[in-house]
Amino acid sequence: PGGEAVAVAPLPVIALGIDPAVALALTRAGLKTIGDLAARPGDILVARFGALLATRLRRVTGREDTRLTPRRAVAACMVERRFAEPVGRREDLLGALGLILGTAGATLEERGEGGRLFEASFFRTDGVVRRIGVETGEATRDAAALIRLFAEKMHLIDDPSDPGFGFDLIRLAVLRTEAQMQRQARLDGRGEADRETVALIDRLVARFGRDSVVRLVDRHSHIPERAEAMRPAIAVGATLAWPAMRATRPLTRPLQLFDPPQPIETLAEVPDGPPATFHWRRTTHQIARAEGPERIATEWWRDGESALTRDYYCLEDREGRRFWVFRQGLYGAETTAPRWFVHGLFA
Structure with missing residues (x-):
């Protein structure tokens, strides 16, 4: 495991199981081995030869897991809270979820980690389960910030046609974590703009959806209209770096x-x-x-x-x-x- 790309690099491109015509076109272009293909940007291969070639390449080189996983992955951190009596008010559910988030944050802090993907499951007394997912732009364990994100989506647990009899269990699962170092506050107050931007992106994504909040990223192309691409802002992060522009002469590209x-x-x-x-x-x-x-x-x-x-x-x-x-x-x-x-x- 982990050595697939090196092991298959000297094999010919036909070993990917692709169409012979595509393999011939790759060979004529000088891309004779899987290693030659792996060194090329994936978007270029998709544009010229289709998505199937890029998919086969990712799977053969071990960059995409193709195993069948019928069971859900075990969460990195899981906390739950049971109620003696069913709870139906949204405000009470949010209050209980805030306590759970605080407990999960303390556990993550002991590990030196922060969460990127959170899922709250609300179990109704009649067996119905409502799930709400929240994704953040950077690793966090801030319960107050997370509860604001969950509050944007609490309407998803309501079912006007079948109100049920309340919820008797809440379970919080941290599905994706990353290392998070303790931040030192600066005396001059600088360095807060990035965190405020990330918090704004998180709230917009929670309200409008992941694909509705996007930002421009640099793309390697000398064609002007293809020199950038739209990506979900929450996946790119607030510290996006663009190539530095030289100020020695007037702008050669219009605004x-x-x-x-x-x-x-x-x-x-x-x-x-x-x-x-x-x-x-x-x-x-x-x-x-x-x-x-x-x-x-x-x-x-x-x-x-x-x-x-x-x-x-x-x-x-x-x-x-x-x-x-x-x-x-x-x-x-x-x-x-x-x-x-x-x-x-x-x-």
Whole structure:
């Protein structure tokens, strides 16, 4: 266990059990062994050869567990509380859950851990079980913060069509834990912004759902509209790092991008030169200055219209408005009728 990737690295790609045509295409691209594939980013493989190849690769290299697990995994920490009489009021259930969270927090503190995924199970007297899950952006054992997250979801235990006879047992399971060191408070009060951001993300996720609160993450692509991706904010964390920008020259990328780029009608002095005028949104712009081109080729695995080369220009019209436009397709080499698009606006 743990050595699968090294063991299968020298095997040919056909050992993945993939379609022979896909294996031939990989071999022609220079990816002859499983080790060659494992060194490539997964999103590139999915874009070119489909999700099945990436799934087979994860399973063969041991990065995805394929065992059948009919039983639920044992929680890292579990605390429960029974009631002598059934409890039906939501406020009483939250109060009892707060006591349980305090007990679980003390147990986690002894281990030097914090929870990332919590599940509260409410057992009704007639055998019905209601479960509420809460996920946090970083390891925590703060009972007060967690009880606020559970309060956002307490409506899930209500069933107007079948109110039942109350709950006689609450069980809290900490399904995922991480190491958590004790934090030292700084005298200047700094360092709190990240924690406040994480707490805000946790509350928004609890209220609107995991997939409704997202943030941009850097993605390795030189194509402007593919240079970032949307990921659930709770999975990325508040300490997201972006590549540092050099401030030695003006920005080469606009602050506002259009996705997708918007087509424009242009008039140029030469076919492969910058436009002298262009018409966009019922307005004709007379170009006073132009800088470029900056040539950007598409990824090698893409085909069709999206595979055409782009020549980008920074344009400034006579009113001082600045645009980022590109010509799609090399004139004469890739197409006889290249198209123009405006991709962004500079401030």
